[in-house]
Amino acid sequence: MSRTTRTGALAAALAISLALAGCAGPGTRSSGGSQLDIATLSFPQSLDPAHAVGSALPFFQATYDTLVKREPDGEFSPMLATGWTYNDDATELTLTLREDVEFADGTAFDAAAVKANMEHFKKGGGADAKWLNDLETVEVVDPTHVILRLKQANPAMLFYLSDAAGLMANPAKFAKADSLRTTPDGTGPYRLVKARTTIGTKWVYERNKDYWGEKLPYENLTISFFDNETAIVNGIRTGQVNAALLQNADQQISIEADPRVKTTEQEFDFQGLLLFDRAGRLTPALKDPRVRQALNLAIDRGTMLSTIRQKRGKATSQVFGPGTQGYDPELDTYYSHDPARAKSLLKAAGHPKGFTLKLPRIAAIVNDALAASLATDFKAIGVDLVWDDLDGGSAVQKVFTDRAYSGMVMNMGQSSSDWVVVNELVTPGAFNMFGTTDATVRKLIPQIQTGTGAEAEQAAKALNAHLVQEGWFVPFYRMSYLHVSDGTVEITPQSGMAVPSIYNYAPAS
Amino acid sequence: MLKFIARRIAAGAVLLVVISFLSYLLLSVPDADVGRQLLGQGADQAAVDAKNASLGLDRPVLTQYADWLAHAVRGDLGTSWFTSEDVGTAVAGRLPVTASLTLGVTLVTTVVSFLLGVWAGVRRGAADRFVQVLGVIGYALPGFLVTLVIVLVFAVNLNWFPAIGYTAFTESPGGWLSTITLPVLSLAVASVAGVSQQVRGAVVDVLRQDYVRTLRARGLPTSRIVFRHVLRNASAPALSVLGMQFVGLLGGAVLVEQIFGLPGIGSMTVTYTTRGDIPVIMALVMFTVIGVVLINLLVDTMIGWLNPKARAA
Numbered sequence: 001m002s003r004t005t006r007t008g009a010l011a012a013a014l015a016i017s018l019a020l021a022g023c024a025g026p027g028t029r030s031s032g033g034s035q036l037d038i039a040t041l042s043f044p045q046s047l048d049p050a051h052a053v054g055s056a057l058p059f060f061q062a063t064y065d066t067l068v069k070r071e072p073d074g075e076f077s078p079m080l081a082t083g084w085t086y087n088d089d090a091t092e093l094t095l096t097l098r099e100d101v102e103f104a105d106g107t108a109f110d111a112a113a114v115k116a117n118m119e120h121f122k123k124g125g126g127a128d129a130k131w132l133n134d135l136e137t138v139e140v141v142d143p144t145h146v147i148l149r150l151k152q153a154n155p156a157m158l159f160y161l162s163d164a165a166g167l168m169a170n171p172a173k174f175a176k177a178d179s180l181r182t183t184p185d186g187t188g189p190y191r192l193v194k195a196r197t198t199i200g201t202k203w204v205y206e207r208n209k210d211y212w213g214e215k216l217p218y219e220n221l222t223i224s225f226f227d228n229e230t231a232i233v234n235g236i237r238t239g240q241v242n243a244a245l246l247q248n249a250d251q252q253i254s255i256e257a258d259p260r261v262k263t264t265e266q267e268f269d270f271q272g273l274l275l276f277d278r279a280g281r282l283t284p285a286l287k288d289p290r291v292r293q294a295l296n297l298a299i300d301r302g303t304m305l306s307t308i309r310q311k312r313g314k315a316t317s318q319v320f321g322p323g324t325q326g327y328d329p330e331l332d333t334y335y336s337h338d339p340a341r342a343k344s345l346l347k348a349a350g351h352p353k354g355f356t357l358k359l360p361r362i363a364a365i366v367n368d369a370l371a372a373s374l375a376t377d378f379k380a381i382g383v384d385l386v387w388d389d390l391d392g393g394s395a396v397q398k399v400f401t402d403r404a405y406s407g408m409v410m411n412m413g414q415s416s417s418d419w420v421v422v423n424e425l426v427t428p429g430a431f432n433m434f435g436t437t438d439a440t441v442r443k444l445i446p447q448i449q450t451g452t453g454a455e456a457e458q459a460a461k462a463l464n465a466h467l468v469q470e471g472w473f474v475p476f477y478r479m480s481y482l483h484v485s486d487g488t489v490e491i492t493p494q495s496g497m498a499v500p501s502i503y504n505y506a507p508a509s
Numbered sequence: 510m511l512k513f514i515a516r517r518i519a520a521g522a523v524l525l526v527v528i529s530f531l532s533y534l535l536l537s538v539p540d541a542d543v544g545r546q547l548l549g550q551g552a553d554q555a556a557v558d559a560k561n562a563s564l565g566l567d568r569p570v571l572t573q574y575a576d577w578l579a580h581a582v583r584g585d586l587g588t589s590w591f592t593s594e595d596v597g598t599a600v601a602g603r604l605p606v607t608a609s610l611t612l613g614v615t616l617v618t619t620v621v622s623f624l625l626g627v628w629a630g631v632r633r634g635a636a637d638r639f640v641q642v643l644g645v646i647g648y649a650l651p652g653f654l655v656t657l658v659i660v661l662v663f664a665v666n667l668n669w670f671p672a673i674g675y676t677a678f679t680e681s682p683g684g685w686l687s688t689i690t691l692p693v694l695s696l697a698v699a700s701v702a703g704v705s706q707q708v709r710g711a712v713v714d715v716l717r718q719d720y721v722r723t724l725r726a727r728g729l730p731t732s733r734i735v736f737r738h739v740l741r742n743a744s745a746p747a748l749s750v751l752g753m754q755f756v757g758l759l760g761g762a763v764l765v766e767q768i769f770g771l772p773g774i775g776s777m778t779v780t781y782t783t784r785g786d787i788p789v790i791m792a793l794v795m796f797t798v799i800g801v802v803l804i805n806l807l808v809d810t811m812i813g814w815l816n817p818k819a820r821a822a
Contacts, residue, residue, distance in 0.1 A: 043592070045547060045591055045592065045593065046592070046593035048593075053549065125548070125556060125559060125560055125563070126548070127547070127548045127549035127552060128549075129556065130552070130553060130556070178593065181593035182593060182594060198602050198772060199592050199593075199594040199599065200589075200592045200594060200599060200772070200777070200780075201602075201603075201772035202772070224674070224770070226673070226767075226770050227767060227776060227779070227780055228767050228768070230657075230767075230768055231672075231673045231767065231768055231769065231770040232673075232770075234660055234661075234664065234665055234672035234673055234768075235672055235673040235674070235770065237665045237672065238664055238665060238668060238671060238672040238673075240671055240672060240673055240674055241673070391783075394542075396542045396545045396546050397542035397545065400542075400545055401542055401545065401554065401557070429553075430552065430553075
């Protein structure tokens with residue numbers, strides 16, 4: 001081949017390559033109504049509803065329906081269950097079921113399917129299996145009626161049925177071990193397209209043409225996992241991603257500057273120091289509520305919020321969120337920043353020179369700025385904060401299994417259900433690992449559990465106030481997260497969830 | 510040559526077993542409590558213990574390793590603890606992404622480095638200084654900065670290429686090229702900087718050799734001397750560096766994969782190692798070892814073909 005021909009061939013190859021690259025184009029903005037691309041920072045362990053949890057719920061909502069639907073404002077409405085009633089002492093929940101729903105293989109959705117699903121969820125070994133600890137039996141009355149018999153009243157049962165525990169899969173698949181893990185089979189508005197799905201990276205769904213309910217606005221849905229928000233923000237800017245949730249304050253500020261982007265704020269997680277050792281087993285000083293109050297008074301929440309979260313959030317002294325009945329706006333500012341008062345409380349409690357507090361530090365939760373800020377604030381009242389740097393894996397072992405620490409700085413979701421908050425943070429369990437309680441807590445919890453609407457609300461408020469006054473926890477602030485759309489999608493935040501339900505997306509007008 | 514290849518493959522097999530054993534031991538040392546990571550911090554201890562037992566984590570480490578090895582030699586790499594996906598399928602699904610990136614960077618680096626290196630080595634003077642300055646700049650610029658600037662300029666602002674994601678070649682060749690162009694460019698900057706200097710230095714050395722002077726004295730054109738004689742003898746050092754870079758890219762393009770949202774081996778390694786997903790990590794370790802052995806074998810073979818003196822060594 002002559003030199004001229006070689007050069008010409010090379011030039012032609014280069015031109016064709018550039019043309020191909022150009023033709024494929026950059027991210028094409030999806031036309032509203034046909035395709036919805038959501039970016040996420042977490043993904044589910046499997047697509048078996050027994051493993052559904054928290055921010056991974058949308059993956060499941062795409063292919064499974066729940067018994068009860070939780071609306072964006074937290075109200076419950078019919079879904080696979082058209083009605084429900086409790087007996088007098090709230091230990092029996094009777095559900096009336098839809099009778100026109102089938103799974104893809106023709107298996108009917110009925111009371112037997114509900115029973116099989118709830119037993120599967122309870123025994124499935126998932127993170128939220130404990131939600132059904134109070135479920136004693138599921139009685140099939142007839143194909144459209146089922147009674148959930150509870151060991152004791154559980155005010156959060158409807159919440160659970162609108163969440164992970166209420167997801168209904170085809171019971172015919174339970175016999176085939178693990179088949180639901182990568183091949184979901186539900187009655188939901190979409191079907192997973194396995195050929196185009198890469199587990200761990202991208203889940204592709206297409207509309208379920210036989211869906212019994214109201215069609216969702218989008219024909220096709222893709223949920224993509226990213227391990228950093230920089231990629232998500234770039235995807236939003238180029239239209240390759242239509243919707244996402246941003247937690248990082250710097251990324252939020254960065255994307256808000258783009259005029260094409262639509263944003264909606266939501267507070268869901270609070271960040272704070274969860275004290276486990278209120279009995280003083282590891283750190284004797286923590287037994288005295290005055291010491292815990294002093295820790296609350298030592299924290300300069302305003303400055304922390306400004307410098308660490310760029311004011312994205314709201315300072316708070318309570319763990320009950322705004323969606324709960326126990327929430328009291330005045331308790332947000334119960335503890336001001338008052339090191340002098342904190343010191344006098346420590347002195348009165350017998351610790352004039354302070355004490356040493358050792359806490360675990362996971363870099364993903366406690367960055368350098370937060371670690372330094374807390375150490376400085378506590379030092380100002382004489383408390384020597386010692387950080388024990390741990391990686392994510394060993395932290396779980398040391399904190400929850402070995403119980404080696406008196407507390408931990410964590411980001412905690414604030415459920416809209418008071419009973420969920422009580423079960424998660426107040427009753428003995430993972431976050432009350434030493435089982436601390438007192439007479440007031442013991443008196444109020446049953447009132448929340450079995451009281452009528454007004455009684456339960458009053459008890460929840462009283463419990464919240466008690467926890468704050470006794471310094472059970474040291475909350476810092478509620479964090480604002482940002483729902484971001486590339487301008488083509490309207491996103492409605494979901495009560496009780498950090499991420500929107502799959503039903504909360506619609507083409508922008 | 511065949512004996513040489515057979516010896517290297519046999520050594521590679523021994524290396525695979527030794528590294529797999531050491532890796533499994535190292536992965537089992539930290540207190541990762543996989544069961545609690547899977548079930549969440551709020552899970553009951555009984556449930557956590559049950560989960561750990563179901564994963565076989567309550568057995569001695571040597572037993573766990575032996576079980577893993579017995580399955581691995583039959584091609585069964587297990588199931589991911591955190592995604593329930595077949596490990597072999599999961600890794601295989603990401604290989605094309607990493608292969609595209611790695612081969613793309615290697616191709617671009619080879620072509621551009623050799624062009625720049627030969628030009629600098631033959632022309633000397635201003636051309637040589639220009640290439641050396643380019644090399645220093647390419648090396649000095651932090652990789653993450655180069656990547657961020659490239660994505661901001663060419664994807665976000667100019668919208669010429671996608672900012673994130675990967676399109677398989679089988680799905681759309683044009684889309685594939687579009688999605689790997691910027692990542693390849695990001696990685697190639699430092700790569701070209703290094704290899705071009707190697708090529709330039711080797712060309713300068715070879716041009717000083719007596720046989721080159723003799724070829725010139727015989728009246729051969731410069732281009733023929735360079736492309737037929739000089740390049741062949743100057744390629745060995747560059748090939749070695751290219752080989753090392755290729756190996757590094759196999760598991761090391763993490764930053765680029767994360768910024769561009771590419772589902773490759775690098776980002777997979779970070780994500781699953783953080784979680785302590787041993788089946789996946791072991792598969793990635795094995796894949797990397799095999800890749801390193803094969804690449805080194807290929808590089809040594811090519812060097813031996815280019816330079817017969819190297820075959821005897």
